[in-house]
Amino acid sequence: MSTKTYNIRTAGQANIPVLGLGTWQSTGQDCIDVVSQALQIGYEHIDTAQAYGNEVEVGQGIKQSGVARDKFFLTTKIFPDDMKFEPEKLVAAAKRSLKNLDTDYVDLLLLHWPDDRVPLSETIPALCELKKQGLTRNIGVSNFNIANIIEAKKYADVPIVVNQVEFHPFIKQETLQTFLNNHHILLEAYSPLARGDVFDNDIIKDIADKHGVTPAQISLAWILSDKDRIAIPKTSNPDHLQGNLDAINVNLSTDDIEQISNLATSDGRKIKHPDYSPKWDD
Numbered sequence: 001m002s003t004k005t006y007n008i009r010t011a012g013q014a015n016i017p018v019l020g021l022g023t024w025q026s027t028g029q030d031c032i033d034v035v036s037q038a039l040q041i042g043y044e045h046i047d048t049a050q051a052y053g054n055e056v057e058v059g060q061g062i063k064q065s066g067v068a069r070d071k072f073f074l075t076t077k078i079f080p081d082d083m084k085f086e087p088e089k090l091v092a093a094a095k096r097s098l099k100n101l102d103t104d105y106v107d108l109l110l111l112h113w114p115d116d117r118v119p120l121s122e123t124i125p126a127l128c129e130l131k132k133q134g135l136t137r138n139i140g141v142s143n144f145n146i147a148n149i150i151e152a153k154k155y156a157d158v159p160i161v162v163n164q165v166e167f168h169p170f171i172k173q174e175t176l177q178t179f180l181n182n183h184h185i186l187l188e189a190y191s192p193l194a195r196g197d198v199f200d201n202d203i204i205k206d207i208a209d210k211h212g213v214t215p216a217q218i219s220l221a222w223i224l225s226d227k228d229r230i231a232i233p234k235t236s237n238p239d240h241l242q243g244n245l246d247a248i249n250v251n252l253s254t255d256d257i258e259q260i261s262n263l264a265t266s267d268g269r270k271i272k273h274p275d276y277s278p279k280w281d282d
Helices: 028-041 055-065 087-101 120-132 146-155 174-182 194-200 202-211 215-224 238-249 254-261
Strands: 008-011 014-017 045-047 073-078 108-111 139-142 160-166 186-190 229-231
Touching (some): 014 160, 087 120, 139 146, 146 174, 160 174, 174 186, 194 215, 202 215, 215 229, 215 238
Parallel strands (some): 160 186, 186 229
């Protein structure tokens, strides 16, 4: 494993490596192998979730890698349903995740989606209690809009350090980004390659050619050009692991960043929100 610790972003007491491995839709032996290889080549941030159904495989990949637990940042997420989001169910769910991952703690535990059917006044204090018990080092949310976060902060007595949301060059998130910046919450980008759409965009391809890198690296470099953002690209192809990691070394010009930023549209979202999820901001 590389001994170099790459760039981090800080929020609250969390020091989060700027680029991690996303594991959505990664399953079976492929998941085990890609997590293991990622850690071995120098990744220091792994992201999973209960809803992905692969926490056991992620845990096996961690063990297979031989990398010590304190050498990387591990995130998981708890998905809402009426039963699980009762406070005692949330605590039980978190403990199941730790068992699946074969670890005593995670570095970051997120509520996976907001749910209008379940009060944040109950779930956020339970999430905070998990941090106090040492089961997670930090807490955060995922797919929360501004109103959700405002409400969540009312009930949080520890910092909410991350909002993990869909983010890539084609989606407008300026309103949310500004709000998060003002509240010292990092924007963590999932689907940072727009489910492959960055590979077909002429502007991104031209910038990639200019820098001698791939469109994937350009998209990731654009996200990471903002000090308040981090990214978790997913790959099931071990050959792409190093390329994604190398994106942290790509330096875009101001003109590059502006051209890519101008690609965003109001209908750029690629991920469908559940029916129970509150309306989005942008």
